[in-house]
Amino acid sequence: MSATQQAPDSILSDPIYKEILEQLRPHAGADSVFAPDTVITEDLGMDSLAIMDFLFDLEDALDLNIPEHRTAEVRTIRDLVAAIVLLQKES
Amino acid sequence: MAIFDKFQSLTESHDFLKSVGQSPSELQFDEILSPTEAILNGRRTILLGTNNYLGMTFDDACIEKGISALQEQGTGTTGSRIANGSYDGHKALENEIAEFYGMKNAMLFSTGYMANLGAIGTLAGRGDYLLIDADSHASIHDACKLSDAEVIRFRHNDPVNLARKLERLADKPGEKLVVIESIYSMLGDTSPLKEMIAVKKKYGAYLLIDEAHSLGVMGATGRGLCELAGVEDDVDFVTGTFSKSIGTIGGFLVSNVPGLDIVRLASRPYMFTASLPPSVVATAREALSHVPGATVLRAKLWDNATQLYAGLKTAGFDLGPEVSPIVAIRMQDAEKAVALWNGLLEAGVYTNLALPPATPSGWFLLRSSISAAHSSQQIALAVELCTRIGRELGLISCPAQSSAKVEMMNVGSPRKSSKPEAESVSKKDDAAAQA
Numbered sequence: 001m002s003a004t005q006q007a008p009d010s011i012l013s014d015p016i017y018k019e020i021l022e023q024l025r026p027h028a029g030a031d032s033v034f035a036p037d038t039v040i041t042e043d044l045g046m047d048s049l050a051i052m053d054f055l056f057d058l059e060d061a062l063d064l065n066i067p068e069h070r071t072a073e074v075r076t077i078r079d080l081v082a083a084i085v086l087l088q089k090e091s
Numbered sequence: 092m093a094i095f096d097k098f099q100s101l102t103e104s105h106d107f108l109k110s111v112g113q114s115p116s117e118l119q120f121d122e123i124l125s126p127t128e129a130i131l132n133g134r135r136t137i138l139l140g141t142n143n144y145l146g147m148t149f150d151d152a153c154i155e156k157g158i159s160a161l162q163e164q165g166t167g168t169t170g171s172r173i174a175n176g177s178y179d180g181h182k183a184l185e186n187e188i189a190e191f192y193g194m195k196n197a198m199l200f201s202t203g204y205m206a207n208l209g210a211i212g213t214l215a216g217r218g219d220y221l222l223i224d225a226d227s228h229a230s231i232h233d234a235c236k237l238s239d240a241e242v243i244r245f246r247h248n249d250p251v252n253l254a255r256k257l258e259r260l261a262d263k264p265g266e267k268l269v270v271i272e273s274i275y276s277m278l279g280d281t282s283p284l285k286e287m288i289a290v291k292k293k294y295g296a297y298l299l300i301d302e303a304h305s306l307g308v309m310g311a312t313g314r315g316l317c318e319l320a321g322v323e324d325d326v327d328f329v330t331g332t333f334s335k336s337i338g339t340i341g342g343f344l345v346s347n348v349p350g351l352d353i354v355r356l357a358s359r360p361y362m363f364t365a366s367l368p369p370s371v372v373a374t375a376r377e378a379l380s381h382v383p384g385a386t387v388l389r390a391k392l393w394d395n396a397t398q399l400y401a402g403l404k405t406a407g408f409d410l411g412p413e414v415s416p417i418v419a420i421r422m423q424d425a426e427k428a429v430a431l432w433n434g435l436l437e438a439g440v441y442t443n444l445a446l447p448p449a450t451p452s453g454w455f456l457l458r459s460s461i462s463a464a465h466s467s468q469q470i471a472l473a474v475e476l477c478t479r480i481g482r483e484l485g486l487i488s489c490p491a492q493s494s495a496k497v498e499m500m501n502v503g504s505p506r507k508s509s510k511p512e513a514e515s516v517s518k519k520d521d522a523a524a525q526a
């Protein structure tokens with residue numbers, strides 16, 4: 001949650017943010033717009049199955065396990081970046 | 092009203108189902124005639140979605156055993172075994188199920204759902220890891236919620252993906268418990284068990300397999316997929332249910348891992364709910380005793396499954412990847428799926444309608460489960476009706492055929508043409524199936 005204090009500009013160049021966008025694109029609705037505060041479910045029109053598939057792809061891309069409960073509180077792309085940063089630190 | 096507001100989308104989809112036909116969750120049978128037939132809305136209906144794989148629900152010996160237990164020991168135990176003690180039948184059934192699987196220990200639960208909650212939720216605790224298949228049954232997902240372990244999903248039936256996840260955990264302390272199912276309940280596909288076992292052995296993980304849909308169904312003596320694959324010694328825990336091939340209700344956990352009994356004192360779904368009533372225990376014991384020798388029933392079950400799968404495949408339906416006693420038609424169009432299910436009901440065939448997100452890959456599924464008690468005539472009629480209705484709905488493009496010859500004759504003639512094709516088998520059954 002501390003990531004919310006980060007300035008939006010700095011997250012845009014974060015490699016994790018970039019990787020997330022890369023992996024999100026194939027799963028998101030066609031006319032989706034991506035920004036740090038995009039809500040992954042509603043704004044991108046992704047249902048629970050699409051999210052699961054996206055997370056599998058993201059795990060492969062980052063070579064990281066993303067346990068279920070670690071994404072429970074994630075709403076926006078920014079939240080997800082913060083969760084991933086924490087997981088990478090722990091692993 | 093406010094407390095129900097969060098169910099808005101559920102309400103909407105339920106209202107949609109009711110606006111176009113029957114609601115699957117509100118169906119009520121007027122009368123159950125046999126393992127394969129019931130009266131529904133005043134109509135004689137073939138039951139093709141009841142998981143009654145061996146047709147055990149009307150077995151005379153099972154019914155007799157149930158009745159005597161009711162008379163001798165009463166209607167219920169009125170409490171859990173931890174608080175109120177066990178009846179002799181509980182222990183006897185545990186011994187018999189352990190012996191059946193050739194395992195040292197067994198524990199009974201009140202349902203298969205609770206067996207998964209009570210086994211998975213307890214075996215993996217804080218600091219441990221649960222690795223579950225992406226297509227896991229709801230009871231496995233709910234077990235994960237009950238557990239304090241970290242839950243990591245792997246791609247469905249993908250040992251390579253599982254291995255990658257275990258590799259990342261290799262240096263972490265804590266036990267790793269991999270959870271899979273023998274036959275997956277929506278599409279009827281089976282687990283690549285040998286590959287899964289190679290992975291779990293490589294990384295020193297435990298393996299729990301839910302044999303809910305394979306007990307009595309697979310393996311020379313009906314022990315399930317592990318028996319069929321010849322890997323029983325490499326499986327640490329097996330859960331299962333009496334609600335399908337055993338024809339009653341109840342769940343179990345069996346294992347060779349020493350010290351299983353301590354789970355009884357730690358598993359809340361075991362401790363805090365009433366134990367199985369004596370009549371159910373007696374029925375399950377009798378049914379279980381039939382399973383090893385039920386080779387004729389098993390052969391008939393697989394013949395029926397093959398007949399249904401082949402019939403629907405030939406008609407052009409998109410089915411699950413392999414023949415199994417669960418045969419699912421995969422559809423992408425919600426309205427057509429609902430219409431097919433309703434059309435079959437009106438024509439006298441009961442199947443299951445499964446909708447996303449409960450289904451793999453967001454499919455709309457017409458799920459059927461086959462019984463050894465079905466006659467091949469019942470299966471043939473179900474295929475004909477599915478084919479006719481599927482054609483009317485445009486779910487399958489080519490006219491139904493009983494042979495390649497019929498298909499050839501139909502080439503070029505307009506679909507649903509008014510010109511009768513009297514020689515086609517499907518026409519005859521169309522008439523017979525008129526709703």
Ligand SMILES: Cc1ncc(COP(=O)(O)O)c(C=O)c1O
Nearest residue numbers: 202203204228230276303332334
């Ligand atoms: C794979 C699987 N596990 C467990 C269960 C739960 O079984 P029960 O009906 O005994 O609660 C089911 C049945 O719905 C199932 O399909």
